[in-house]
Amino acid sequence: MRNSIHMRKGFGSLFGCALFVATLSFPQFVEAEVLIDPQLDCVLTRGFMTEVRTTKSVRGIKQTAHRTHLSAGEELPVFLLGNPDLAQLAQLGIELKTRAGRVSTATISPDVISRLTQVDGLEAIRLARYTKPLLDVSVPAVQADHVRELMKDDWTGHTGEGVVIGIIDSGIDTTHPDFQNPDGSTRIAYYWAQGDDFGPPPSIGYGSEWDAAAINASAVTKPDDIGHGTHVAGIAAGNGRATGGGEDPYRFPGLAPEATIIMVATDFREDHLVDAIDYIFDKALAMGFPAVVNMSLGTQAGPHDGTAAVDQAIDALSGSGKMVVAAAGNEGNDRIHAEITLAPAEEDSASLSAVYFPANPDTTFNFFNVEGYYDRSADLCVTVVTPGGARFGPYELGAVQADTLTGEGTLFLSHADPDPLGDTFQVIIEISDTETFEGPSVPPANGVWQFVFSNKGTSSAEVDLWMPLAFPMTANWTDQG
Structure with missing residues (x-):
């Protein structure tokens, strides 16, 4: 026994x-x-x-x-x-x-x-x-600062350029300088808010979608009320332009400071997560970029053997140039x-x-x-x-x-x-x-x-x-x- x-x-x-x-x-x-x-x-x-x-x-x-x-x-x-x-x-x-x-x-x-x-x-x-939202990572912990370097305003090394970082979370602060280029234009190519009904819907038929032009025009109607998605996006792809508190700009960049960002604001329901992954991969493919989707969220439901429907769906959507990662360790x-x-x-x-x-x-x-x-x-x-x-x-x-x-x-x-x-x-x-x-x-x-x-x-x-x-x-x- x-x-x-x-x-x-x-x-x-x-x-x-x-x-x-x-x-x-x-x-x-x-x-x-x-x-x-x-x-x-x-x-x-x-x-x-x-x-x-x-x-x-x-x-x-x-x-x-x-x-x-x-x-x-x-x-x-x-x-x-x-x-x-x-x-x-x-x-x-x-x-x-x-x-x-x-x-x-x-x-x-x-x-x-x-x-x-x-x-x-x-x-x-x-x-x-x-x-539910999860997160327990940092740039120094994974030694990302060892593989790229900032010289004045220019990044060298592995910066995420030519790669889509897709984030499925609570949303993003589209006005935050860390998600903008040096000229002030947005680094966010697309923003899909699954629970928002005030903007134009994407082809999947629900929520609101804004492209870079709409974001630059301040047309977004879905702020990140919780802040978790903005926090996660900063770690994954922030460029550090907004560093303050007496520190120089670019002091605290994220892992991929030159990546193209696609954000999906979700209600954390797992069928909508699968829709979001498919959406990000489709957008990245149309742009000609590989994509990594981050989900700092999870639960302890399911058999924990990879046979849950959502696990199988993610496996089927993933492949060459299409990767999904998730937070781990919060409940250790x-x-x-x-x-x-x-x-x-x-x-x-x-x-x-x-x-x-x-x-x-x-x-x-x-x-x-x-x-x-x-x-x-x-x-x-x-x-x-x-x-x-x-x-x-x-x-x-x-x-x-x-x-x-x-x-x-x-x-x-x-x-x-x-x-x-x-x-x-x-x-x-x-x-x-x-x-x-x-x-x-x-x-x-x-x-x-x-x-x-x-x-x-x-x-x-x-x-x-x-x-x-x-x-x-x-x-x-x-x-x-």
Whole structure:
């Protein structure tokens, strides 16, 4: 028996889950071979969706969760896996945004899901998730200052000239001197704000887009309200012209001070990240430049083995002259992963310590969730033990779904079969608010929540557990068993 808690660096499967959707009134799924992940499974049982919003706070960057009831007219962001018949998709009113190998981005109405599962060539549907901003790098740390040099106003060496630096983040301060040439013209070739509706939209059909001429004409309507994207862009491609505080100009340049910049201001939703990568590569190709796309963002959701839909899409879009990099290291000291190894007929547990903080007035949903991944040959059950000692389960993984009031929070459990990109089963356990009819909802209980797994099979089994989301709580795996 082995029960271990891991503190791991990086972004894991790169992107994260924060959009939960459900409804009690939409049509039931018909029998089909198309696989649907646990998040979309919520569509049949819960009746609401949760949007994650990223804003600036006095302590840095803040993310809050907002729950709204799902209506038939709303659209859900998804990845469609396989090679679905385009004509059949068009009959359902579905248009693919980005196609990356066997992964495509799209938005769908909940009331077409049952018919969507009958589309020829479609293998699986995955709900798109949210990520969060990350960054932990500096120019001296990677010794970039050793490969180029500034002589007066002229750079020599490896400066990024003739290369596109694409950045997907919160936006950019287009007036900042670090992103301007010595004559004051912009170094930003294109700026696409995915959530802005005030400027001209790009060919993909949503958001606002400005080229260099529009930026020079001060036509941009989307500032970087958070500042994270401007910060990242300065490290990646700032030229140091704005150095102040008594220091000479160009004292603090970025890694590639003469690169051409393309910025995409995103809402941190992973399907939009894939659209952004494709957009940057297309623009760079038209300019005749190679491109490096930086994403200082991530999450701990997903199987962490490269089989997540967003991982596969990035692999398909990357290639010669097209590279994607991401931040790593911000969560190196966090207890984000637990691993349980079970012999046949053995039982063991992992414990998670959760502390609730009073929500801000604009936060309407309090929860944390656990994602577990295990081999398709395993035969497992899980029991959830609340901080007060109440036990719920055992639930047979792969066979049951739970939506239970525990008295200390609402327990929701869902599962999914392996999809065409991976070879593991997935279970999601969410602990959230308890709704009341006479006042505000009651947040989950503080304390230690236990997840007890038992192996009913005849061979050893391993479960990897990740804790990608908690709003507005802190939750970390502990050594308690």
